[in-house]
Amino acid sequence: MASDATTPAADGLGNQAILSKIDKLRELNVGSIIPLPQLIVVGDQSSGKSSVLEGLTGFSFPRAAGLCTRYATQITCRREDHESVSVTIIPRPQADEALKKKLRGFHRAATKLDNAALAKIFEDANKAMGIRMGTADTSATGGAFSEDILKIEICGPSQSHLTVIDVPGIFRNATPGKYYQEQGKEALLTFLCSKGLTTDDDVLLVRNMVKSYMANTRTVILAVMPCNVDIATQEIIKLAEAADPGGTRTMGVLTKPDLATEKATRGAVLDLLLGKQSNLSLGYCAVKNRGADDNESTMAQRLQSEVAFFSAPEWSSVVDRCGITSLQKRLRELLMQISKREFPNVKAEIERKLKACESDLSAMGLSRADESSQRLFLGKVASRFQMIAQSAVSGQYIGDPLFKTLPSLKLATRMMELNENFANDFWKQGHKFSIDFNGEDDSEQIYVSKTSNELYGNVDLTEYIEIENIIETEDYVCSKPSNRPLMEHVKEVYAMNRGPEIGTFGGTILGMVFEEQSEKWDALVLSHTSKAVVLVHDFITQLLAKLCPDEQVWEQLWQLLLVDRLRSAYQRAMDHARFLLAVERSGRPTTFNHYFNSTLQKKRADRLAKGLDKIQTVASNSDPTEALWYRIDSVKNHFVAKDNTEQICEDIVDTLASYYKVARKRFVDTICQQAINHYLLDGEGSPLKILGPDLVMSLSAKQLDLIAGEDAASRRHREVLSRERDSLRAAKKVLRE
Structure with a gap:
């Protein structure tokens, strides 16, 4: 190939370095990972492709x-x-x-x-x-x-x-050798x-190969077509239009112009070279091929023959687009132009692809071909699980980036929200009959949650099929307390269950009215514990999905190792909640809390105070509006006439109200502390502590292989990622040279 003195810029040292680096990237198969700037020559069989390449490169391809x-x-x-x-x-x-x-x-x-x-x-x-x-x-x-x-x-x-x-x-028909x-x-x-x-x-393989090269957005397509055919019918043009709809990176190369003997055919060729009836931004060029039987002429002789052919007057208007020398110049300029423009993008894309590839390989972990590597892999998963679970329970969210990318893993926050709502429901409407505390509970304030409803909204009790038979799947909506006076109900219960006591009541009466007053507790507690179970199960499911992106490992780990153990842990929490309900509601009312007696005495004092308005008062020596004065003997002799039943029922109501208040506070704390915190979060049998190093170390070789062994698809995926990583790392080294 003769040198072209008109394009010195294309051969500058800086430009040569860019082109050389792109060639090295292609040798490393980087082109199969990201598009590289390149020129491809495509055409049908017998279109003159080999002759064009021979002219461009000066390389005589073998004729065999x-x-x-x-x-x-x-x-x-x-x-x-x-x-x-x-x-x-x-x-x-x-x-x-x-x-x-x-x-x-x-x-x-x-x-x-x-x-x-x-x-x-x-x-x-x-x-x-x-x-x-x-x-x-x-x-x-x-x-x-x-x-x-x-x-x-x-x-x-x-x-x-x-x-x-x-x-x-491109060819359309297979060789009919079998026939x-x-x-x-x-x-x-x-x-x-x-x-x-x-x-x-083979027909399909070649077509797909050609289409894959043409689809590269950094590829300049040289579509080679003979002049003596109808260009519009050429399949290579149709493929180029599909790959490059705008025609911005396709150049047509017209071969065999000497065979276009008809005037109309030559006119159509000239129109294409002039840019008429063409949607290709890069236009067309024409080159003259070596004759079919010409095996002897040199490259110099071919060039001489081509120059002589295109010197005819009819080609004078398009002489700048005729001949192999003109095509060489255009292609060098195009290759340099696209290479300089795309080189920074290629570097950035290599960086992005390498990071993504290394991230995917890191997520897959080390190769798991033997027992040792499988145990190491699961051990790392279990250790990371325990570390994140501990942070989630203690609210130390700054320790792992997962809490930022997946806020629903903030288990302590979600559980606190759930417990607060539970305590509020108990305080506001957990009792069957309204109790008038005469204002002494004004100091009790409802919990006001500051968490986001969008993040910590309602818990779906039907989301996980595997725990449906353990929890209560129907969300309980607690109704408001009955407006019926508690005194009326107590009188009915007393009338049906009174004993021989005089002036007092038996312990069973208080137990019976307390059990009725707290009848909503079962549904409230079981619904709350069920929601807590779902929150923990949701946390475990999401975290494992992040730690085990390999679906096969996740599935085997879940089904063979975890799900039954988790179900048992959840069952223990639900059973303990039922146990606490039975102790609190079905047992004998008992408390040693001095707050019970203080409340009871206050209620009795209130009842006494209600009758003081019937006692004659003594005016104050000062301003009579400031205070009322009662004579001590008048207070001592004051009493309200009541029958035995009314007096006893009042005592029952006062005792019930005082005991219910103490029992409610005690019971809410007990449920949250034992059924939730101990059985679901912190205790040794907590579901959050099932997947740990001890469990991994106890697995047999067969269990390890079933859970962590790589299947054929995973091995192939790892091999592909490893090949890409190695190619991209080598590419980075080339770019740094």
Whole structure:
């Protein structure tokens, strides 16, 4: 290839460095992870693609049939002091390590290569890639096409930096070798085998390969088409339009202009070169191919023939778009332009992809191929679970970033909200009959929650099927206390259950009226404990999902190890709540709290005070509005006439009211402290302490493999991530050079 003195900027040292780095990124298979700036040459079979590439690179491709059209070929021209040609293979990204090592070991180099030597190199490359060249080829292990890339580096003092990628030509029909074999046409079959048999799968593979290269948004598409066909019907143009709807990165290359003998055909070609009837921003160029039977002419002779052809008057208006030299110049400028523009984006995308890849691998943990690695993996999960659970229960949310990204893990806050609502319901309407405390409870204030309703809203008791038979799934809405006077109810109970006592009442009477007064407690407590169970279960479920992103590990860990143990822990909490209800409501009313007696005495004093208005008062010596004075003997002789039943029932009401107040406060604290805090949060049998290092250490080798062993899909995913990580790390090193 002759040097082009008109484009010195494209060959500057800075530009050369950018292009060289992009080439190295491509060698590392970074192009399969992120789009890289590149030029690709696409076209139908027999469209003149090889001749265009030969003109662009100065590299004479071997003429042997089927040797250089079976895979993508990356051709890099580089300016060096000495001439050399180097041929290597870039393995496909999904190749295993053994195949990668084999393919990377392929290397052929020389100063100059003739056609026979080149044909031998391509044949060796085909064998290395396992390409099937025909039915007689028993050594091949693959298909007729490969996703490996053949890399050709051409260096010399006359070269300018240019990298183009040639992909196999589009074809529509598979070689009908099977049909002819069945017909016994051995001579024709032998001919077809020498060409290389192809199947319908090969047709699809090539089409998908071409489409994947064209879909790269940083790719300039060189769509090669012969002049002697209707351009509008060319499939390669349709594929280019699908990949590049705006036509901003597609250039048409028209070949074989000497075969466009009809005036109308040449007119259509000239219109395209002039930009008429074309939606391609990069336009069209025309080049003249070497003749089909021309195997002898040199590159210089080809250029001379091309210059002579396009010197005809009819091409004068488009001479700047004719010839291989003009195409070379345009492509170097395009490649440099897109490379300089996209290079910062490529660097940033490599950084983002590497971080994401390392994050995914970190989430998967170390490889879990044996018992030791499996136990280590689960041990780390259990330790992290315990650390976060302890922080969640104690409210130390600053210790782990998970609390910021997933605020619903703030278990202490959510549980405090739940307990406050429970205490409020008990205080406001947990009693069956209204009790008049005559204002002595004015000092009691309702809890006012400051938490967010959006974050800590209603608890869905039906969310988790696995615990539905343990908890109460119907949300209990506590009704307001009855407006019926408590005295009337107590009189009825006393009338039906009075004993032989005179002036007093038996202990069973108080127990009976207390049990009725507290009949809402069962539903309130069981509903509250159920909600607390759901909060804990929700916390465990969400946290495990974060710590075990591998769905297979999560499923096995949950089903084989945790769910039954969790159900038992929840059952213990519910059973204890029922036990506390039975003790408090069904047992003999008992308290040693002095507050009970103080309240009772106050209530009796209040009843006495209500009758003082019937006693004659003595005016004060000073202002009579300031106070009322009673004679001591008048107070001593004061009494209210009541029958025995009324007096006893008043005593029952006063005693019940005083005891209920003490019992309510005691019971709310007991439920929250024991059934919730101990059984669900802090106790040794808490569900939050089930998944711990001790449990992991107790697992057998079989259990470990069932839970933490990697399945085939996980191993493949890890291998893909590891390959991408290694490629991206190597890419970062290239970018730093």
